[in-house]
Amino acid sequence: MIRVPSFKAHLKPVIIPDEGVLLLSEDGATALYGKLYERVAPLIDGMHSDDDIACALSGKMDAARVYYALLLLEKNGQIAESVPAMEAERVGFWHGLGLDPEAAEATLRASRVRVLAAGGMNPEPLLAALTDLNIAITTNQNKSTLDLVVTDDYLRNELQDIAVAARAAGRRWMLLRPVGFEIWIGPLFVPEATGCLACLWHKLTRHRLIQRFASARCGKVELPLPRLPGSVRAACELAAIEAAKAIAGATDGLTGRILSIDTRTWSSRTHDLVRNPSCPICGNPPSHEAVPVELVSGKVAFAQDGGHRTIPPEATLRKYEHLISPITGIINTLWSVPGMGDIIHVYGAGHNAAVRLDRMEDLKVGLRNSSAGKGASETQAKASAISEALERYCGEADGSEIRIPGSFREMRIKWGEAVIHPNTVMCYSDTQYAKRAILNARKSKFNKVPEPFDNEVCVDWTPVWSLTEERQKYLPTQLLYFRAKAGKDCDTFYCMGCSNGNAAGNTREEAVIQGFFELVERDATALWWYNRLPRPGVDIDSFGETWFMDLAAHYDSLGRDLWALDITTDLGIPAFAAFSALRQGAEEHILFGLGCHLDARIALQRALAEMNQMLWLSQAGGESGKTVIEDAEVLSWLKTATRANQPYIVPDARAARRTRADYQKLYSGDLLIDILECRRRVEKRGMEVLVLDQTRPDIGMPVVKVIVPGLRHFWARYAPGRLYNVPVAMGWLDKPLMEEELNPIPVFF
Numbered sequence: 001m002i003r004v005p006s007f008k009a010h011l012k013p014v015i016i017p018d019e020g021v022l023l024l025s026e027d028g029a030t031a032l033y034g035k036l037y038e039r040v041a042p043l044i045d046g047m048h049s050d051d052d053i054a055c056a057l058s059g060k061m062d063a064a065r066v067y068y069a070l071l072l073l074e075k076n077g078q079i080a081e082s083v084p085a086m087e088a089e090r091v092g093f094w095h096g097l098g099l100d101p102e103a104a105e106a107t108l109r110a111s112r113v114r115v116l117a118a119g120g121m122n123p124e125p126l127l128a129a130l131t132d133l134n135i136a137i138t139t140n141q142n143k144s145t146l147d148l149v150v151t152d153d154y155l156r157n158e159l160q161d162i163a164v165a166a167r168a169a170g171r172r173w174m175l176l177r178p179v180g181f182e183i184w185i186g187p188l189f190v191p192e193a194t195g196c197l198a199c200l201w202h203k204l205t206r207h208r209l210i211q212r213f214a215s216a217r218c219g220k221v222e223l224p225l226p227r228l229p230g231s232v233r234a235a236c237e238l239a240a241i242e243a244a245k246a247i248a249g250a251t252d253g254l255t256g257r258i259l260s261i262d263t264r265t266w267s268s269r270t271h272d273l274v275r276n277p278s279c280p281i282c283g284n285p286p287s288h289e290a291v292p293v294e295l296v297s298g299k300v301a302f303a304q305d306g307g308h309r310t311i312p313p314e315a316t317l318r319k320y321e322h323l324i325s326p327i328t329g330i331i332n333t334l335w336s337v338p339g340m341g342d343i344i345h346v347y348g349a350g351h352n353a354a355v356r357l358d359r360m361e362d363l364k365v366g367l368r369n370s371s372a373g374k375g376a377s378e379t380q381a382k383a384s385a386i387s388e389a390l391e392r393y394c395g396e397a398d399g400s401e402i403r404i405p406g407s408f409r410e411m412r413i414k415w416g417e418a419v420i421h422p423n424t425v426m427c428y429s430d431t432q433y434a435k436r437a438i439l440n441a442r443k444s445k446f447n448k449v450p451e452p453f454d455n456e457v458c459v460d461w462t463p464v465w466s467l468t469e470e471r472q473k474y475l476p477t478q479l480l481y482f483r484a485k486a487g488k489d490c491d492t493f494y495c496m497g498c499s500n501g502n503a504a505g506n507t508r509e510e511a512v513i514q515g516f517f518e519l520v521e522r523d524a525t526a527l528w529w530y531n532r533l534p535r536p537g538v539d540i541d542s543f544g545e546t547w548f549m550d551l552a553a554h555y556d557s558l559g560r561d562l563w564a565l566d567i568t569t570d571l572g573i574p575a576f577a578a579f580s581a582l583r584q585g586a587e588e589h590i591l592f593g594l595g596c597h598l599d600a601r602i603a604l605q606r607a608l609a610e611m612n613q614m615l616w617l618s619q620a621g622g623e624s625g626k627t628v629i630e631d632a633e634v635l636s637w638l639k640t641a642t643r644a645n646q647p648y649i650v651p652d653a654r655a656a657r658r659t660r661a662d663y664q665k666l667y668s669g670d671l672l673i674d675i676l677e678c679r680r681r682v683e684k685r686g687m688e689v690l691v692l693d694q695t696r697p698d699i700g701m702p703v704v705k706v707i708v709p710g711l712r713h714f715w716a717r718y719a720p721g722r723l724y725n726v727p728v729a730m731g732w733l734d735k736p737l738m739e740e741e742l743n744p745i746p747v748f749f
Contacts, residue, residue: 006046009092046082129240178235186254194256313383397484468688515706521596537651600663
């Protein structure tokens with residue numbers, strides 16, 4: 001028990017006669033009710049011992065009650081042992097951090113801080129700030145309690161040596177960038193407890209995409225960093241305070257966290273550095289053992305917006321929003337697409353890893369360079385954007401993926417039919433391969449033709465799990481990951497890696513079924529689009545969804561028509577294409593979106609929401625008709641496509657419109673059962689479902705890539721197969737079209 005108590009120095013006791021005591025601080029107030037506290041408080045002055053207080057109140061208050069009140073105040077952290085030899089303000093600082101002032105000061109006196117500079121920075125302002133706090137300085141790393149490193153760039157190469165030495169010695173160290181409009185303080189690196197410099201570099205490098213592009217083309221590019229002496233001093237003072245707190249044992253500092261302060265607006269935020277479990281420096285190498293993809297029952301708890309989920313989008317946001325940061329995040333920013341109105345919700349998130357940045361022209365595609373999310377609600381749009389950004393991140397080749405080198409012929413000898421030729425997935429025709437130079441000269445963003453696959457060349461292969469046959473199969477790594485090399489010693493572009501079938505979810509089952517629906521949606525689109533098939537319209541109002549009706553009214557206010565087509569295929573899983581076009585003017589600026597789901601209502605909702613993502617491309621409030629994008633393929637569609645010259649996009653006048661009553665309930669409320677139903681439908685058509693688990697340990701959100709060899713991508717892929725056979729089998733065409741008869745306009749997103 002405290003012998004000579006005083007109220008902690010950051011608290012101000014105010015006696016309210018006949019009621020009690022208020023303890024005021026800059027954080028708020030605490031009320032102590034009753035005569036007991038009213039009489040005890042004036043005596044808690046750092047001069048009276050507990051016995052003195054009890055004696056002074058003898059005859060007025062029972063001694064046991066007095067001691068009990070003091071015990072409660074101590075337990076609640078409101079009083080402490082008197083520190084008469086220390087300045088009250090300094091005592092209050094330590095009290096406010098929950099530390100014993102004398103112990104904190106003793107620890108500071110026994111400690112030494114070493115200051116290092118990188119990038120030509122002047123360490124003097126930081127040395128002066130530490131000296132003002134009575135913190136001793138050393139130049140001997142063996143005597144250093146903590147290293148402070150001042151730099152102009154957290155990606156300076158010389159920081160690596162500092163990090164290695166600190167880690168080897170088990171010594172804490174902290175970074176500081178006191179220059180630029182935004183100053184950075186932290187993180188405090190603690191070996192074995194926080195992420196390391198390599199973890200931080202992994203995130204920072206991702207966020208400097210354009211700077212890296214410029215440096216690759218023109219040599220290293222360093223940004224100008226404005227500074228004023230006052231802002232540099234302020235940053236150094238704050239860093240010195242953080243150093244003092246860390247040495248003294250404060251827990252709520254910048255351990256594994258960066259504080260950024262924008263000196264233009266004085267806005268600030270902290271950025272948590274998530275430790276990467278597979279970091280080559282502070283983590284464990286990822287397992288390269290292929291394991292089965294096991295699925296379990298997953299009850300659907302939310303089915304109002306975007307899909308069938310095990311938790312609502314609000315919970316998804318709370319769980320993963322810490323991954324958004326321009327400094328330490330997987331996602332650098334989450335932003336609302338402007339000019340959409342109150343009914344349309346579209347968000348962009350970070351950079352879309354599926355989109356390459358090879359030339360300045362690629363910067364013009366705007367939202368397509370970001371991951372995008374949509375939904376009937378703002379929350380769903382945010383959760384969707386975050387999920388897509390994390391999905392794209394997990395699809396990047398980073399060296400952690402399983403790679404097995406070998407030629408197709410060698411792999412077939414060893415593994416037999418389990419080794420799948422990549423063109424059974426990509427489906428390029430012989431004619432496309434023969435004309436690849438001509439086709440690629442068009443510089444289409446997505447419709448590129450790789451080199452014909454050479455069965456004798458050694459490339460890397462990655463195992464995938466066949467849900468159908470319950471065994472491992474193998475596909476080229478370059479097909480499964482973005483920007484993966486064909487092999488260790490092979491840079492040839494054999495396979496077009498893309499995001500088709502990639503999906504993230506709150507559970508693995510969510511991710512698998514979402515990835516599967518994307519494959520079916522794009523297969524349905526390819527069959528309808530390239531054969532230019534007339535398809536039935538959809539009575540959108542028959543679904544009775546308020547959001548559908550509100551959306552139609554919004555588009556009507558923009559001078560736009562809204563309609564949808566049923567493009568469901570032989571798989572029988574509802575798939576829709578939603579459209580909107582201007583009613584007046586020579587240019588109709590036709591927008592469209594796609595959706596697929598066992599729940600027809602969700603499928604239509606997804607198509608409408610995806611169509612909303614295109615609206616920003618054509619800021620056509622009826623009058624200007626101007627577009628905000630310079631992508632040649634998209635511009636060509638917006639400026640030249642009309643309902644008259646593209647009649648396959650309007651409802652078939654000979655067919656009755658489909659209503660909600662036309663769609664059976666195919667879903668069960670359990671994601672595992674629904675996955676089994678989806679499997680059954682493709683297996684009935686002689687295909688199989690493959691899954692690659694791409695989940696990364698540093699994010700936690702399940703991410704998969706689903707592959708169904710034989711299903712068609714909606715990009716220009718003209719090999720024989722479903723593209724030609726299904727329309728005839730379904731009675732939509734009398735005979736298969738020839739390749740040269742297919743729609744000359746490839747899908748462009």
